[in-house]
Amino acid sequence: MCGIVGLYLKDPSLEPRLGELFEPMLLAMADRGPDSAGFAIYGDEVPADQLKFTLQSEEPGYDWEGLVTAMERDLGNPLSWFRNATAVVIKSGSGEERVREWLARNAPGVSLMSVGRSIEILKGVGHPRLVADRFSLSGMKGSHIIGHTRMATESAVSMEGSHPFTTGLDLCLVHNGSLSNHNRLRLELERQGMTFETENDSEVAAAYLTWKLREGETLTQALESAIQDLDGFYTFTIGTRDGFAVLRDPIACKPAVLAETDAYVAMASEYRALARLPGIAGARVWEPEPGRVYVWENAQQASEETGT
Amino acid sequence: MKKLSLAEHSVRELNSALHDPRAMDDGTEWYVSDPDGRHALACGLNDELQVTIDGHAGYYCAGMNQHATVVINGTVGVGVAENMMSGLVRVRGNASQSAGATGHGGLLVIEGNASARCGISMKGIDIVVGGDVGHMSAFMGQAGRLVVCGDAGEAFGDSIYEARLYVRGQVESLGADCIEKPMREEHREELRGLLAHADMDFDPGEFRRYGSARKLYNFHVDNAGIEQGDSHE
Structure with a gap:
């Protein structure tokens, strides 16, 4: 239905x-x-040179702070971010491809829900x-x-x-x-x-x-x-x-x-x-x-x- | 007038009150407020009640109606007055799909537009639509009259039996076995009565008539008298 x-x-x-x-x-x-x-x-x-990445993890205790710190270190750009329950929104100027690749390598349990200047997707069972x-x-x-x-x-x-x-x-x-x-x-x-x-x-x-x-x-x-x-x-x-x-x-x-x-x-x-x-x-x-x-x-x- | 707010009472309470043999006591007028798109309002009525629903209604509003007059001051969802037997249902706004589906009798008036499949499998109901109807309207219509004061969508009257169709505007396309037929004085007279009953101010002379060409299998005179299940090439 x-x-x-x-x-x-x-x-x-x-x-x-x-x-x-x-x-x-x-x-x-x-x-x-x-x-x-x-x-x-x-x-x-966000401004045209940035993107918002909405991430979600099914694990309630997921260490988002650790993920953001590691991402800042590896991609060399400071990030602004906030958490909402099981999701976080990260604003980054590193570009979609680099962030996607980094996430695939370093955060295998995390789902990338949406990417864009404005969109945030939040969903669940x-x-x-x-x-x-x-x-x-x-x-x-x-x-x-x-x-x-x-x-x-x-x-x-x-x-x-x-x-x-x-x-x-x-x-x-x-x-x-x-x-x-x-x-x-x-x-x-x-x-x-x-x-x-x-x-x-x-x-x-x-x-x-x-x-x-x-x-x-x-x-x-x-x-x-x-x-x-x-x-x-x-x-x-x-x-x-x-x-x-x-x-x-x-x-x-x-x-x-x-x-x-x-x-x-x-x-x-x-x-x-x-x-x-x-x-x-x-x-x-x-x-x-x-x-x-x-x-x-x-x-x-x-x-x-x-x-x- | 008896008043009932659906913000304060359930749909079941409304329908039970309208079905109660005492519904006719102390006057027959009912006013229902705050419908807010709820489904199955004023269904299965069986008395000469006058029910006003003040707002938008959901699916199957006034379904299976007998004798009652139900007026909806708003739009309605799928299947308004489905399987109506008698009485009058009037929608002041637009109606969604399958308005008046399988209706046996009574009059359904939609002052706005009706969407797809209006009057599908109609079996004796009269339907008057002030605006347009969507595709596949009067599909397999067996009996009754459908009057469209605006335009009709694709495949109008597809596989129609003996329902009679009148359209004032354009017909996008006719369905299988549906054809235009001459408008004679008897038809103008019938239409005049329907428009008057529906309180619609249009000139019957502006309408065209459509109906069955009777070419589908069941209508061939050669097939008359054939028992069901007989093989027939």
């Missing part, structure tokens, strides 16, 4: 309340996906309430956030199998549905140089979009291509550094509802998840059309573009 939710703020004055507004949305979808949950929050952006509490979601600030509550079908219930999935800088995807051509598509994407962490079908969709964007397509073009190349059921919500997009398969197997006011755009599997948002009674509420790409980018500007 699974539940997906997203909240994109148009009014910057709401940014300090992003987590507080979003937590009830995620929890309202807990009965669509009680296995595991996760979210990608965008905010606290367990009821969404536990995941939200673990990471103190309600106190978080940012410009936009997307989340997922999972009822696993295509692969195991594990931290790695939870959503959101990311395969590129600041890009992530949550998925409700299942893809039927993910195996073959994974092989084709591997030939294009994409790498995969899991056997999960949704990770293939994320990698597909990363590949298309790398080839020079815009987010809208990449999603239009996805309508042609992905086979199966899907409602996707996609986060980028400054944007937010929604796409449903042409048959519309999986639900979605959108709400827009002057202050925000919100997306959810069901309206229940939107019911606590401020000003929702006056919002435009509608169901996104199947096979049509909806994109919002750059804060105040709302755009909607037609797919096939």
Whole structure:
């Protein structure tokens, strides 16, 4: 089943309340996906010569301070970092490749959840309430956030199998549905140089979009291509550094509802998840059309573009 | 008017109260506030109640309705008025997929748009949609009337039996065995009645009529009288 939710703020004055507004949305979808949950929050952006690396370890007593000290010593750059429960966010100017290589060599038990100037992905196994509490979601600030509550079908219930999935800088995807051509598509994407962490079908969709964007397509073009190349059921919500997009398969197997006011755009599997948002009674509420790409980018500007 | 807030009472409490034989005592009007997208509101009603749901409702709102009038001041999720038998269900906003699915009777009015599969397998229900309907609407419609005051999506009326379809705007494509049919005075008269009943102010002269070409297997006159299970080349 699974539940997906997203909240994109148009009014910057709401940014300090992003987590507080979003937590009830995620929890309202807990009965669509009680296995595991996760979210990608965008905010606290670093300058263009730096990147944020979000790391997670299943080991509660993991020595993060030791990891950061060793990384500073080996990569020769001072790091700023903070810890949130089982995760840390490290801001580094050493570049993605060097940090990835260093982590692979020196921190084999640590998972790299996301890389980008703005994105932080936090996710885990367990009821969404536990995941939200673990990471103190309600106190978080940012410009936009997307989340997922999972009822696993295509692969195991594990931290790695939870959503959101990311395969590129600041890009992530949550998925409700299942893809039927993910195996073959994974092989084709591997030939294009994409790498995969899991056997999960949704990770293939994320990698597909990363590949298309790398080839020079815009987010809208990449999603239009996805309508042609992905086979199966899907409602996707996609986060980028400054944007937010929604796409449903042409048959519309999986639900979605959108709400827009002057202050925000919100997306959810069901309206229940939107019911606590401020000003929702006056919002435009509608169901996104199947096979049509909806994109919002750059804060105040709302755009909607037609797919096939 | 009896009032009940879903912020204070469960959906089960609401539905039990509406099913209670005493629901008709001291007036038949009910006002339900704070629906907040909850599922299965006002389902299986069996009395001549007038129920107003003030806000957005979730899945299967007013399903299996008999006799009651249910008005939703908002949008509804999947399957509003599914399998309705009689009565009236009015949605002031948009409806999600499968609105009025398998309905046997009564009138479903959607003032906004309905998405995919509106009136799927309709069996006698009348549905009037003020806006557009999505793809595969009236799929396998057996009986009843679907009136669309806006446009209809792909594969409209696919595999239709004897349901009658009226569309004021464009039809993106017709489904298998669904064709346009001439609009005669009897049809304009039927449509005028439906629009009036639904409180929609449109001119019946602006609509086109669609229905079954009766070319699918079951409709061939050669097939009449064939027992089920008989082999037939």
